[in-house]
Amino acid sequence: MYQPWKTAKPYFLAAPQTLVFLMFLVFPIAMIFIVSFWQFNIYSMTPAFTLDNYIGVFTSGATLPTYLNTLKYMVLVWSLCLAIAFPVAYFLSFCIQRESLRVLLFLVCTIPFWTSNIIRMISWIPLLGREGLVNQLLLNLGVVSQPVEWLLYSDFAIVLGMVHLYNFFMIAPVFNSMMRIDRTLITAARDMGASGWDILKEIILPLTAPGIAIGSIFVVTLTMGEFVTVRLMGGGQSASVGKLISTQIGSVQYPLAAANAVVLLLATFALVIGILRVVDIRAEL
């Protein structure tokens, strides 16, 4: 018997996400792609097909340093996130025996997301500023004689802000990977004479690789497009591609911004594809 509802049901279930996807992702990106070929002057932009915007992007002296600076942030944030997340995830999944405590501590990791990131960053000014608590402490302890300038409005502050924001995106998938590791594998390795270091290197690290890859995709894509943290924590001194694009939008150079956005998108894609080539994440899906 033909049951139309049974046939249609899966499509109904998938429809909302598909529509959201089409309307708010595919369509706008297609628009950006189209606009990136338009012509513009100070007053208006006109539909056309010109590569001038791309030529502008690639010939501008600001492009390469901006991209390099963005990559620098990305590499720093990514490696710090991994360096912090791996031990935390290891602790949560292997050292904590009680399930309830594990859930509780995992929730603790999400606390930064309970307030908006702008509020959190503003709240750092009295902590990291020239007259802030950290400087007061260092001065009083005699560690430094002048207030440390680079705590706020610096690359340090930007990286700190981003690590703080995105660390959890690394912790969660790495933790998830580790929780899936069959504990008897570790017993078996120990039975065959593996030391703690061997077990980490031969068993835990390879089996956690898919989680690290997924976390890396999150962190890399998020940092590549960053502009809020760069603007707030960099104090106008530092550049990133995201900030460059937002500046261009501010000065109504939409086609140029669009061309930059397409280039950034492709660069990020390339990074993600690179990650996927190194690690097979299928085990995690």
Added chain:
Amino acid sequence: MPPKTQSMPTQTTLDPVLSPAAKASTPPVTGLVAAGVSLRSVTKRYGDFVAIENVSLDIPAGAYCCLLGPSGCGKTTALRMIAGHETVSGGEIVIGDRPVTHLPPAKRNTAMMFQNYALFPHKTIWQNIEFGLKMKNVEKAERSRRVDEILDLVGLAHTAQRKPNQLSGGQQQRIALARALVNRPQVLMLDEPLSALDENLRVRMRSELRKIQQQFGLTFIQVTHHVEEAFSLSDQIVVMDHGHIEQIATPTELFNKPASQFVAKFIGDNNIFAGKVINSIAQPNGQDLIELDVAGIGTLMCRGVATPNGSEAACSVRPDLMHLEPSELAPGSMLGGAENFNRSFARITDVELTGYVTRVSLMLEATGQPLLYKTTTTGWMQANLQEGDRVAIQWAADDCVFLPY
């Protein structure tokens, strides 16, 4: 799904490899020396909970020993303690002539095979087997030689470059075995090695395990809750319950002479009668003729080592050793002139033909106690009895085992 096949009586499932001729023709693999294992008053406590209480056990070198018992009886804990994956709260463990109580697993010359095989999913079969040798810093050429040798031996050389999930359950099990054996242990521990397999494969792998054990001449210690498995594999069965040993015996002894009510029940289908000892006639061979007073039935006669008159005890008779006859026949007529026998009346409540064997459920007239009678299906056809019939059941005192507790 295909209908579940009935397990066959053990004698029909004997693999040809188990025949004495085959045994003699497979030379033992060199480089392996079996060692005996002794537990001396071993105890394991988790806080207030006692998982293993004062267990002493000697497993001879080269024996196939099964730790048998229900889940939670402490058999897995005992195995893990021997392997070194569980600390010992008291007592001593000796392997060969070396006390190993506080040695790490890798220093005990044991190897463990896990219930789910614990093959490393990200490594190839070859790398899985090589792992232990690599950890022990065996030289590369030697590693490669030994891995190839053992892969050949289990007949899976062609799977060397595959990942574990590309292998069938039976193949994975053989790889797990190879991975354990390649380290040349003196004792191999197996934690429920067959429980992940389906019924048919289990019977096949069972005989394969036995074959490999004989070929290598190693001491195998296996944990199982499966009675048939323990019977078919073991030289020595250790029945455990609540952290202590109920009986250590060969399969034949266990089958014929369970030592306690727990064992009689656990090995299955035995008919047990609880009562009080009222009289016993001592025999020099430990086969005292004991009279038990069982409420509602009267006096039952059984054999064993007597406890004092008045003590609580029980007796057990195997369902295939009882005799059923139409109730009007004279007592003892079917027991071939046995001198001492027990007799009671029962009604047939159910007849179950399971293939070669027919299982007949009975209800004892005097007490309502359910009993089980087993006979060959052919024998049952000839008996010409059916559900609802009133029958006399008889069994010889010689077939009735005295259970002191």
